[in-house]
Amino acid sequence: xxxxxxxxxxxxxxxxxxxxxxxxxxxxxxVIEDLEKKHPGLRDRLLDEKGVRRFINIYxxxxxxxxxxxxxxxxxxxxxxxxxxxxxxx
Amino acid sequence: xxxxxxxxxxxxxxxxxxxxxCPAALALARAGVGTIGIADDDIVETSNxxxxxLFRDEDVGKLKVEAxxxxxxxxGLPDLRIERHLTRMLPHNAVxxxxxxxxxxxxxDNFPTKFLAADASRIAKKPIVHAAAxxxxxxxxxxxxxxxxxxxxxxxxxxxxxxPSCADAGVVGPMVGVVAAVxxxxxxxxxxxxDVFGTLFTFDGKALASRRRVLPRRRGCPLCSDxxxxxxxxxxxxAARHV
Numbered sequence: 001x002x003x004x005x006x007x008x009x010x011x012x013x014x015x016x017x018x019x020x021x022x023x024x025x026x027x028x029x030x031v032i033e034d035l036e037k038k039h040p041g042l043r044d045r046l047l048d049e050k051g052v053r054r055f056i057n058i059y060x061x062x063x064x065x066x067x068x069x070x071x072x073x074x075x076x077x078x079x080x081x082x083x084x085x086x087x088x089x090x
Numbered sequence: 091x092x093x094x095x096x097x098x099x100x101x102x103x104x105x106x107x108x109x110x111x112c113p114a115a116l117a118l119a120r121a122g123v124g125t126i127g128i129a130d131d132d133i134v135e136t137s138n139x140x141x142x143x144l145f146r147d148e149d150v151g152k153l154k155v156e157a158x159x160x161x162x163x164x165x166g167l168p169d170l171r172i173e174r175h176l177t178r179m180l181p182h183n184a185v186x187x188x189x190x191x192x193x194x195x196x197x198x199d200n201f202p203t204k205f206l207a208a209d210a211s212r213i214a215k216k217p218i219v220h221a222a223a224x225x226x227x228x229x230x231x232x233x234x235x236x237x238x239x240x241x242x243x244x245x246x247x248x249x250x251x252x253x254p255s256c257a258d259a260g261v262v263g264p265m266v267g268v269v270a271a272v273x274x275x276x277x278x279x280x281x282x283x284x285d286v287f288g289t290l291f292t293f294d295g296k297a298l299a300s301r302r303r304v305l306p307r308r309r310g311c312p313l314c315s316d317x318x319x320x321x322x323x324x325x326x327x328x329a330a331r332h333v
Contacts, residue, residue, distance in 0.1 A: 008227050008294075009224070009225045009226040009227040009294065009295070009296060010224060010225060010227060012296075019294065019296055019297050053249075054245065054246045054247060054249070055201075055245050055249035057244065057245070059303065062303055062304065064305075064306060066308070067306050067309075082301075084229070084290070084292060084303075085227075086201070086222075086244075086245040086249060087222040087223070087224040087227060087228075087229060088198065088199055088200050088201045088203075088204055088222050088224070089109075089199050089222055089223055089224040089261055090106070090108050090109040090110035090111070090197045090198075090199055090221065090222055090223050090261065090266050090269070090270075
């Protein structure tokens with residue numbers, strides 16, 4: 001069951017420039033593992049030893065996964081997952 | 091007309107006059123904001139010119155605060171007043187600076203200043219509009235005078251390391267124009283008394299896609315909890331990881 005993961009510009013070097021990729025899983029943790037298999041290096045950009053890095057926000061639809069169970073947040077086929085990193089620049 | 095009168099009496103502080111601050115300043119000045127304060131200690135460099143649209147080739151080497159003030163005053167807006175602050179927003183001046191303005195418009199290029207501006211605005215009970223743009227990704231967020239959801243609800247604390255900045259990732263010139271226009275629009279809305287707080291705007295310049303997302307308050311947020319745990323500016327909170 002594939003979810004659709006929107007990749008921010010800062011991480012597209014790991015997805016060959018793709019702004020949207022598919023990844024399978026029943027939870028956010030599964031989806032990130034699948035992303036890592038398909039696009040090595042992504043997991044480290046999203047997670048540290050404590051979980052989702054504090055300057056990364058991951059949304060399922062409009063919901064921040066920090067408030068819906070973190071990495072255990074369940075997902076279903078067709079869910080839109082967005083990654084919003086903290087950025088400083090201008 | 092009533093709106094212009096409101097704006098003529100309003101005071102906006104720009105934290106940083108770079109790729110975001112320049113177009114935001116133009117939009118705010120043209121809209122009729124009466125007083126624009128600019129806090130920046132940087133000088134204009136050639137590499138700035140493609141996106142920092144207040145500056146001309148002959149400004150290279152000049153202080154950004156002075157070059158920007160000159161450019162804004164050249165607009166010939168009779169009621170526009172520019173206040174020059176030849177300094178970054180720093181721990182020792184942040185709350186005092188914020189307290190002198192109605193809205194803080196934060197477009198700085200580093201995380202310590204972003205978190206400092208967030209904290210100082212909350213302590214001074216002033217609304218703040220944050221914005222950032224790196225490569226083709228841009229964000230803007232308005233936070234109310236009483237906080238939450240705030241920048242620390244979105245990003246808990248300073249990143250330790252690998253978040254990209256414009257210095258190492260680059261900024262696409264037109265991107266900052268898009269994001270700064272949204273930032274200025276949010277600031278004007280705040281001055282008009284509209285509740286535009288707590289919604290994160292993101293723009294993807296590659297896909298030309300924008301999105302608005304209502305943020306939740308973060309449980310335990312040091313600025314939004316009652317009582318909040320950040321009640322004063324501790325320089326160590328920013329200086330230790332200053333980049």
